[in-house]
Amino acid sequence: MPNAYLPxxxxxxxxxxxxxxxxxxFTYQQLFDFTNAIFQKMGCSSVHAQTATTALLxxxxxxxxxxxxxxxxxxxxxxxxxxxxxxxxxxxxxETPSTAVVDGDAGLGLVVAPFAMNIAxxxxxxxxTGWVSVKNSNHFGIAGYHAMLALQHDMIGMAMTNAxxxxxxxxxxxxxxxTNPIAVAIPAGKQPPFVADFATTxxxxxxxxxxxxxxxxxxxxxxxxxxxxxxxxxxxxxxQGALLPLGSDKEHGSHKGxxxxxxxxxxxxxxxxxxxxxxAPPFPAYVPMPVNMPGEGLGHFLGAMRIDAFxxxxxFKQHMDNWxxxxxxxxxxxxxxxxxxxxxxxxxMETDRLTKGIPLVDSVVADLALVAQTFDVDFx
Amino acid sequence: MPNAYLPxxxxxxxxxxxxxxxxxxFTYQQLFDFTNAIFQKMGCSSVHAQTATTALLxxxxxxxxxxxxxxxxxxxxxxxxxxxxxxxxxxxxxETPSTAVVDGDAGLGLVVAPFAMNIAxxxxxxxxTGWVSVKNSNHFGIAGYHAMLALQHDMIGMAMTNAxxxxxxxxxxxxxxxTNPIAVAIPAGKQPPFVADFATTxxxxxxxxxxxxxxxxxxxxxxxxxxxxxxxxxxxxxxQGALLPLGSDKEHGSHKGxxxxxxxxxxxxxxxxxxxxxxAPPFPAYVPMPVNMPGEGLGHFLGAMRIDAFxxxxxFKQHMDNWxxxxxxxxxxxxxxxxxxxxxxxxxMETDRLTKGIPLVDSVVADLALVAQTFDVDFx
Numbered sequence: 001m002p003n004a005y006l007p008x009x010x011x012x013x014x015x016x017x018x019x020x021x022x023x024x025x026f027t028y029q030q031l032f033d034f035t036n037a038i039f040q041k042m043g044c045s046s047v048h049a050q051t052a053t054t055a056l057l058x059x060x061x062x063x064x065x066x067x068x069x070x071x072x073x074x075x076x077x078x079x080x081x082x083x084x085x086x087x088x089x090x091x092x093x094x095e096t097p098s099t100a101v102v103d104g105d106a107g108l109g110l111v112v113a114p115f116a117m118n119i120a121x122x123x124x125x126x127x128x129t130g131w132v133s134v135k136n137s138n139h140f141g142i143a144g145y146h147a148m149l150a151l152q153h154d155m156i157g158m159a160m161t162n163a164x165x166x167x168x169x170x171x172x173x174x175x176x177x178x179t180n181p182i183a184v185a186i187p188a189g190k191q192p193p194f195v196a197d198f199a200t201t202x203x204x205x206x207x208x209x210x211x212x213x214x215x216x217x218x219x220x221x222x223x224x225x226x227x228x229x230x231x232x233x234x235x236x237x238x239x240q241g242a243l244l245p246l247g248s249d250k251e252h253g254s255h256k257g258x259x260x261x262x263x264x265x266x267x268x269x270x271x272x273x274x275x276x277x278x279x280a281p282p283f284p285a286y287v288p289m290p291v292n293m294p295g296e297g298l299g300h301f302l303g304a305m306r307i308d309a310f311x312x313x314x315x316f317k318q319h320m321d322n323w324x325x326x327x328x329x330x331x332x333x334x335x336x337x338x339x340x341x342x343x344x345x346x347x348x349m350e351t352d353r354l355t356k357g358i359p360l361v362d363s364v365v366a367d368l369a370l371v372a373q374t375f376d377v378d379f380x
Numbered sequence: 381m382p383n384a385y386l387p388x389x390x391x392x393x394x395x396x397x398x399x400x401x402x403x404x405x406f407t408y409q410q411l412f413d414f415t416n417a418i419f420q421k422m423g424c425s426s427v428h429a430q431t432a433t434t435a436l437l438x439x440x441x442x443x444x445x446x447x448x449x450x451x452x453x454x455x456x457x458x459x460x461x462x463x464x465x466x467x468x469x470x471x472x473x474x475e476t477p478s479t480a481v482v483d484g485d486a487g488l489g490l491v492v493a494p495f496a497m498n499i500a501x502x503x504x505x506x507x508x509t510g511w512v513s514v515k516n517s518n519h520f521g522i523a524g525y526h527a528m529l530a531l532q533h534d535m536i537g538m539a540m541t542n543a544x545x546x547x548x549x550x551x552x553x554x555x556x557x558x559t560n561p562i563a564v565a566i567p568a569g570k571q572p573p574f575v576a577d578f579a580t581t582x583x584x585x586x587x588x589x590x591x592x593x594x595x596x597x598x599x600x601x602x603x604x605x606x607x608x609x610x611x612x613x614x615x616x617x618x619x620q621g622a623l624l625p626l627g628s629d630k631e632h633g634s635h636k637g638x639x640x641x642x643x644x645x646x647x648x649x650x651x652x653x654x655x656x657x658x659x660a661p662p663f664p665a666y667v668p669m670p671v672n673m674p675g676e677g678l679g680h681f682l683g684a685m686r687i688d689a690f691x692x693x694x695x696f697k698q699h700m701d702n703w704x705x706x707x708x709x710x711x712x713x714x715x716x717x718x719x720x721x722x723x724x725x726x727x728x729m730e731t732d733r734l735t736k737g738i739p740l741v742d743s744v745v746a747d748l749a750l751v752a753q754t755f756d757v758d759f760x
Binding site: 094096097098099101126127128129131133168169170171172173174176184186194196198199200201202203219221222227228246247248251252253255256257258259260262263265266270271272273276277278294295305306307309310311315316319320322323326327330331332333334337338339340342 | 474476477478479481506507508509511513548549550551552553554556564566574576578580581582583599601602607608626627628631632633635636637638639640642643645646650651652653656657658674675685686687689690691695696699700702703706707710711712713714717718719720722
């Protein structure tokens with residue numbers, strides 16, 4: 001049973017809101033055991049189930065609620081639609097000393113991406129860096145999790161993925177790209193690591209979903225309608241509208257966000273042989289698969305660079321500490337709002353949630369209860 | 381002598397303007413011969429002078445006027461201030477099969493970066509990818525030029541550089557980062573290559589300089605004043621104001637632009653041992669060098685990935701053609717404004733300028749005439 005009931009506040013979002021919603025708090029272990037059981041019921045081996053659960057729940061711990069256990073039912077529906085293979089033969093199909101292409105065999109991205117990242121890390125140990133492009137995969141959770149796998153090896157980690165098309169390039173009213181996130185994790189010494197993890201859009205889809213639940217409006221510059229006009233309608237994606245690339249409009253550099261999203265798409269999917277652009281497979285199982293797909297499944301791109309392939313790791317870490325301390329102490333605009341280092345908010349959230357528990361809104365709890373019922377598993 | 385006089389129109393910028401200014405048109409060869417002569421007068425070998433001239437003028441050909449021959453006098457002044465070594469011993473100080481750190485020996489970035497990119501290309505030929513971080517360098521012109529060096533080898537090229545601090549991170553009123561550009565060049569088959577090259581700010585400093593010359597205002601979201609307030613004053617950088625990271629404000633994702641600029645700074649300077657963040661050396665020679673610099677000179681980061689280290693190059697190129705054609709044919713918002721592929725505007729400009737000549741505004745021509753006088757060289 002959940003530990004407590006609390007009103008949900010939206011302190012982590014910059015959009016104005018004043019709603020409250022009933023939530024329930026779960027321990028990490030409760031959610032882990034439940035999710036792990038569901039993945040096993042779907043046919044995952046115990047090792048794969050553990051890998052997938054760890055990757056999925058890293059989002060809940062880090063406060064990226066849209067990408068965590070709230071998506072479990074989505075993975076289940078994809079599996080029911082036979083779009084996910086829970087006993088995949090994940091394998092290298094081509095490689096050089098510093099690169100590989102991995103075929104995910106339609107497996108869970110949550111399992112395929114750590115497999116591929118591990119190859120990148122091994123290659124980095126041998127020749128300094130490792131770069132793996134992945135085809136025939138599925139949604140891999142948060143990019144940051146995979147990038148951070150490199151940190152324990154004194155490596156810089158990188159992770160990106162393409163996703164189904166929700167984003168209109170500059171000048172387009174057609175959705176051509178996914179929110180295509182980029183994550184870069186960089187080790188430091190005494191300071192915690194630098195961990196950037198962001199969608200290449202002005203606002204991540206998860207932020208839009210929160211506004212939808214509140215029936216609130218988006219700021220201008222997040223989305224456009226089916227004709228390419230500005231709108232504040234948080235439900236516009238259901239009406240053929242589109243998310244906007246980082247930069248929002250041409251005058252504010254949306255062509256740069258469009259270029260970034262494109263680079264992620266090409267590195268993840270065109271390099272590997274996955275399906276790209278508007279042909280990327282959708283996450284919701286009720287959305288039909290695109291016709292004439294030019295590749296197999298979703299694509300990812302993972303990289304690892306050994307720090308001491310450039311300079312001694314201790315020396316680098318001392319300078320990263322200096323970098324972080326200097327930026328943390330940059331003169332703030334408001335005294336009470338200090339300059340943050342990428343990864344700061346998520347790490348604070350991690351500390352909070354591992355001690356105080358993970359809050360889930362009622363609709364997610366109800367959804368998980370249905371998943372439990374489907375598989376005849378006790379719900380926590 | 382220049383070929384013609386024409387009014388300068390500003391069709392390449394999205395900011396509204398209606399001014400005219402006298403310009404003179406020069407052929408590429410005229411500017412090449414002159415610039416090459418000046419670099420030799422500064423003490424460059426004939427090989428270095430040619431390399432530097434080619435890199436510098438690639439900006440003029442591609443329409444990035446702020447980074448081309450208009451900067452020649454700036455390089456001269458840096459050399460006069462003994463901040464540029466025109467006979468550098470550029471060398472690898474550390475390497476692995478896929479990585480290297482290059483010491484630029486305070487040479488022209490225009491020479492150091494192609495040297496480093498060449499190493500990245502060689503390593504890519506051997507082990508699939510090559511990654512070179514550079515310290516002790518100077519301004520390298522446009523990032524796109526260096527990234528594009530990989531294209532002829534059927535490789536994806538990447539180039540980035542840090543630069544002196546003009547950009548305020550999210551929540552900061554202090555300038556901590558340069559405009560830190562990222563360039564990625566990706567080969568295609570029948571289609572021209574995909575070439576993204578952009579500052580990690582909402583607007584590049586060059587666009588601001590154009591507005592300054594016109595005494596025009598910037599759109600909101602490009603710059604802030606010394607207290608971190610929004611402003612449209614194009615001269616605000618001279619009053620302790622700052623450029624804003626891509627995204628403009630927190631609500632529109634400026635923390636993502638800040639993260640991108642930081643990644644460029646860390647890859648270019650912390651990995652190599654160059655000076656980073658607010659300690660990056662300034663381009664204008666009259667600006668004093670920062671005190672307590674934590675590294676040597678400016679830093680760059682260059683990468684090359686062999687396409688066939690992932691999949692057969694022909695197969696990749698066919699899919700890149702398909703990608704490009706599909707995006708070019710995305711439904712446009714306005715019929716007369718088609719969706720562009722990164723690199724399209726610059727390539728069109730290149731075709732125009734190689735046939736019709738390169739226009740320079742009077743102030744740049746006057747500046748070049750002074751440079752000619754300094755070195756007792758005939759001005760074109």
